[in-house]
Amino acid sequence: MRTVYVNGSYLPETEAHVSIFDRGFLFADGVYEVTLVLGGKLVDFAAHLHRLHRSLNELRIAPPVSDDDLLDIHRALIRQNQIDEGLIYLQVTRGAADRDFLFPDAATPRTLVLFTQKKAILNNPVAERGQRVITIEDLRWRRCDIKTVQLLYPSLAKMEAKSRGADDAWLVRDGFVTEGTSNNAYIVTRNGTIVTRDLSTDILHGVTRHSVLQCAHDLQLKVEERPFAVGEIGEAAEAFTTSSSGLVNPVVEIDGATIGDGNPGPIAKRLRHIYIQRSRDTAI
Template sequence: MRTVYVNGEYLPEDQAKVSVFDRGFLFADGVYEVTSVLGGKLIDFAGHAARLARSLSELGMKAPVDTDTLLEIHRELIARNGIEDGLVYLQVTRGAADRDFLYPDAETPPTLVLFTQAKPGLAEPDRAAKGWSVISIPDRRWGRRDIKTVQLLYPSMGKMMAKAAGADDAWMVEDGAVTEGTSNNAYIVKGDTIITRHLGEEILHGITRAAVLRLAAEAQMKVEERSFTIEEAQGADEAFITSASSFVMPVVEIDGTPIGDGTPGPMAARLREIYLDEARRKAV
């Protein structure tokens, strides 16, 4: 049985409880992060901690603990649960208070929950050898997608739409352009250029995205941060996604149309390789 962390306590998962008045439950008034673990160490922890701080600030929520304490909790959960490859999920809510659309008193303590998920072979090459197929769906989420909130109902619906269509994921489209995947950033490759949507309130500022684009620039790869359409993506040479749990994952089909020759391309493969090499080297 897993050990989880709830508001200062390490508990067996069947003893972990959060109030029915918690605003994360009543209003989705909370934020989260997911950090990958490879070889028992955390990948891109500093980036996830920084984004968590930004999300909290954007919503006027106070941090329940400092970054050093957060790192200690992550490491303790990894050790207690014997995680070699997997994920650590973290959620902070505005806390428990009587139901009211107005925020509770500023002194209301936030809720902090963390748990692990074991994912053996998370970074093994065979996970990316086949590549993903995706479908396109309208983007019907709220406007502040740059804040990593727990409002994940529509992305969950998108995953189910993809599953019903026999696909791996869905790319969301707004005003004719791709925003992102249900839980990842989206990219295409045309010639020697990587194209991905520019940062803004319309997409999540992915931690893996930032690392991959930096590594691409260091490897002398061309990058354009701009909008692109599904039609442009279907005519691309390659496509891929990035996320904390999938790293760099090739996309080989969009709405039934093969991308390139319908197999993972060399650019995605190279980016996955150099990203994982650095991620493992800098893991904490």
């Protein structure tokens, strides 16, 4: 049984509770982060904290504890749950208050929850064979840069992909790919250029995205940060996604059509290898 953290206490998961009046439950009024654990250490933790503060600031939610406290909580959960490889989820909501669209008093205690997932991240069969992806209209709100807990539409899109025999969906707005349901999306042109959507309110500013693009820079690969059209995917040499749970994950099929030769491409495989190596070296 997992030990989780809820508002200052470490508890067995079966004893952990939050109020039915919590605004995360009533309004999806909260944000989250998910940090990769490799070798019992945290990957890109400082970047996750930076994005957490950005999301909290955009929603005008004060941080519930200090950054040092958050690091201590993450490490305590790793020890208590014996996590060598997996993920730690952190959620902060505006707290519990009587139901009202207006924000409660700023003194209302925020809700802070963290829990772990043991998961095989490195030996991922999907990464070995490559993902099959469908495209679906992007009907999310226009502040996708804030990592909120309102994930219903990505969940619906993921279920649509599953019902059509695919692994994931890429979301499309005005003919251009924004991102995946829980990842950033990339194509590689036939001249070897990596193309991914530029940062804006239309996509999440991925922590793994930033690190992988730095890896690409170190390898002297050409990168273009711009929207790419659905029609460009079929002409691409390869494609992939990035996320904390998927790392660099090749895509070999889009809407039933093969990308490249139908196998994970060399650039995606190389970036995955380099990113894993970098993560092991820099984890804390």
